[in-house]
Structure formats: C-alpha cells, structure tokens
Amino acid sequence: MEALVPAFVAALLAQIGDRSPWLVAILADRYGKPFTIALAALFAHAAGNAIAGAGGALIAPMLTPNAKQLLIALALIFAASGALWRLKAPDRLERWRLGSWLTAFLGIFILALGDTTQFFTFAFAARGPSPWTAVVGATVAAFAVNLIAALMGEASWRRLPLHRIRVGVGVLALGGGAVLGVSALQLI
Structure with missing residues (x-):
C-alpha cells in the first residue's frame, strides 16, 4: 500500500495541467455525455497504467534501492519538463465516427x-x-481530474489558471526530483 498515496498525489498533480482532461472536456461538450466520457477515460487510463505497472513490477527485482529512488527522481524531472513546456491543444478528434465511448476511450x-x-x-x-497499488492510485487520480473536466466542459476548464498550476507543479517536481536524484547518487 506504500505506493498508493504517492502515485495518487503525483498523478493528480500531473493530470491537472495535462492534455487528457482537456480532451475529456472537449468530448463531453461534443457528445453531451460527461459521465460516459469520464468513464471511458477511466478505462483508458486504467489500461495504460496497468501496462506501466506491469513494466515496473517486471524490472523491480533487477533494481537496487538507489536505482529505484533514481527512477522516481527521473519521473519527477520528466514531469517537471512536461509541466514547464507550453501546453499544446489536443486533437479534437472531429473526424472520428466511433461513438462517444469508443472515441473517448481510444x-x-x-x-x-x-x-x-x-x-x-x-x-x-x-x-x-x-x-x-501504484496502478490504482494513479488511475483514481486521473479519473478524479477527468470527471471534473467532463462536468465543467471545455470553456470552464480552460478558464482555470492551468498555466500557473503547471508552473507550480513543474517547479515543485523539479526540486523534488533534484533532491531525490542527488540523494540516490549518494552525492549528499
């Protein structure tokens, strides 16, 4: 259970300024089915996180404790670099004719x-x-953010101070990643 809360918090902060809730808001407005779109997003994130969790479980026995800490530091630095870049609008999927659930899921x-x-x-x-537990924590966090985005709709979602949130998350993640990375390399 030790991975549940850190994965939840990290995913929650990463998802707030990400493109997937923006796409969820777009699709919820288009189809007028916010709960269907949020549920499809839940299954999409669950599938992706399950793949990531399986990969993590696969390599875990090969890593030392310092290597595991360095991996988390790299994830934080990766998150910081993504948060500090300008957010590009997602493809609106206007040509997709698969229905609300399948369009949102895929x-x-x-x-x-x-x-x-x-x-x-x-x-x-x-x-x-x-x-x-990391899979569950990250998936629940992604669902929470996507559900809020679906219920708000694109116009309301875009009015949130997402740029400030992204910069704050980026600075926080960069600092945390640097400290963890230096510690994992035993430089301090």
Whole structure:
C-alpha cells in the first residue's frame, strides 16, 4: 500500500495541467455525455497504467534501492519538463465516427500512452512490494481530474489558471526530483 498515496498525489498533480482532461472536456461538450466520457477515460487510463505497472513490477527485482529512488527522481524531472513546456491543444478528434465511448476511450488511451502519469506509475510500481497499488492510485487520480473536466466542459476548464498550476507543479517536481536524484547518487 506504500505506493498508493504517492502515485495518487503525483498523478493528480500531473493530470491537472495535462492534455487528457482537456480532451475529456472537449468530448463531453461534443457528445453531451460527461459521465460516459469520464468513464471511458477511466478505462483508458486504467489500461495504460496497468501496462506501466506491469513494466515496473517486471524490472523491480533487477533494481537496487538507489536505482529505484533514481527512477522516481527521473519521473519527477520528466514531469517537471512536461509541466514547464507550453501546453499544446489536443486533437479534437472531429473526424472520428466511433461513438462517444469508443472515441473517448481510444482518444484518451492514445493521448496518454507514455505520459507523465504512466511514468509515475512505472516508477512507483518498481519501488514498492505491491505494484498494483501504484496502478490504482494513479488511475483514481486521473479519473478524479477527468470527471471534473467532463462536468465543467471545455470553456470552464480552460478558464482555470492551468498555466500557473503547471508552473507550480513543474517547479515543485523539479526540486523534488533534484533532491531525490542527488540523494540516490549518494552525492549528499
């Protein structure tokens, strides 16, 4: 259970300024089905996080404790670099004719594949004795943010101070990643 809360908090902060909630808000407005879109996003994130968790569990026995800490530091630095870049608008998927659920599921799965949340899931799964708690924590956090975005809609979601949130998360993640990385390399 030691990976549940850190994965939840890291994924929550990473998802707030990410493109997947923005796409969820776009699709919720288009289809007028915020709960359907949020549920599809839940399954998309669950699938991606399960892949990341399985990868983390696979490499965990090969890593030393310092290597596991360094992996988390790299995930934080990766999150910081993503948060400090300008956020590009997601593809609106206007040409997709798959229906609300399948469009949302596939669109979010493809958009989120290999994103910051999954890197956190991978790192926390590799660190802890029960990697699936990292999957659950990150997935629940992603669902919470996406549900809020779906209920708010695109216009309201875009009015949030997302740039300030992203910069704050980026600075926090960069500092945490630097401290953990230096400690993992035994430089302090």
